[in-house]
Amino acid sequence: MIPVNRKGEVWVFAEQEDERLSDVTLELCGKARELADRLGTRMAAVLPGWNVRELSYRLIAHGADRVYHVHHTELEHYRTLPYARVVIELAARHVPQILLFGATPLGRDLAPRVASALKAGLTADCTDLDLGDYVDPRTKETHKNLLLQIRPAFGGNIIATIINFDRWPQMATVREGVMRLQDPDAERTGEIIDEEVAFSDSDLAVRIVERHREPRKVNLKAARTIVAGGAGVGSKQSFQLIHDLAGVMGGAVGASRAAVDGGFVPKDHQVGQTGTTVRPALYVACGISGAVQHRAGMEESAKIIAINWDKDAPIFSVAHYGIVGDLRKVIPVMIRAIKERA
């Protein structure tokens, strides 16, 4: 357990693979920077790896005042135990007040290990972070400037705010794409602190024998236009309409969970609370009702067009333009019109 340290830094775990930082790390740097400024403290990143020191400059450009860098051959590829050892040791040395991870497969594996070793709380899959005060109803004591860890709960039907006033650091994993990626500032300066961490035999009990990586085939987060289909599309065959519209618009194909569950498209395409969070310039929702879990992943899109034959569908409450009609008639007309203008 580490003590409550109100002057402690705000930390981001810098997730990298093959010498590339994950997008969520950089998104979190922007949020951590804001929190650190409000708390009047430093923002720092923890960067374990092998030959990744250069990445420190990107972290600094994205807001870090300090980078705690650990260089070790055993850290070349991610393994839970040595990576957890690094974060646990550094947290014990420097006593941060906040420690954030991306809610990626790696972050979801690492953060609970660290939280358990530090006997700290951990809120998984946050969709927002803020600061606020909390009055303990038992002692009437006011705890100021706590991390408000905000996430959907009970199937997305309520938004829960979780705090942690006595078991620090305050730890959270944050979903990819929910924090806005801030522009880097190449002029920023910061400190790179080379740290050493010793591993025990048990930290190295798991050996990597072979590595196989399946690259992501769909990159919804990078798409400027997304055409998404839902259960209303009807079948895998009819989903070709969504591919066709996305094709003429130069966009990517998204889907609701119902469309994924129906086998219309693979899970990589799912947008929403348990899929990808997206903010494209244009999101076209076709035959999607607009359940809260879907909206959570797309309502920050700059422009939303919804096509649905039910005029009362909730998707229209977040759409900038709505077309009430049968998508099997509307989409072919749109495709023809776009082709004629091209």
Ligand SMILES: Cc1cc2nc3c(=O)[nH]c(=O)nc-3n(C[C@H](O)[C@H](O)[C@H](O)COP(=O)(O)OP(=O)(O)OC[C@H]3O[C@@H](n4cnc5c(N)ncnc54)[C@H](O)[C@@H]3O)c2cc1C
């Ligand atoms: C914990 C949890 C996590 C979840 N995570 C996600 C998530 O990440 N993403 C997600 O999408 N969902 C998620 N869901 C599921 C979510 O609650 C909804 O069930 C889902 O989004 C519904 O998908 P849909 O809108 O495609 O289907 P439906 O709700 O069945 O809506 C279909 C819509 O199509 C319209 N329609 C039908 N035929 C036509 C036609 N021919 N022309 C025009 N319109 C037509 C209908 O009017 C209707 O509005 C989650 C649920 C839970 C409990």
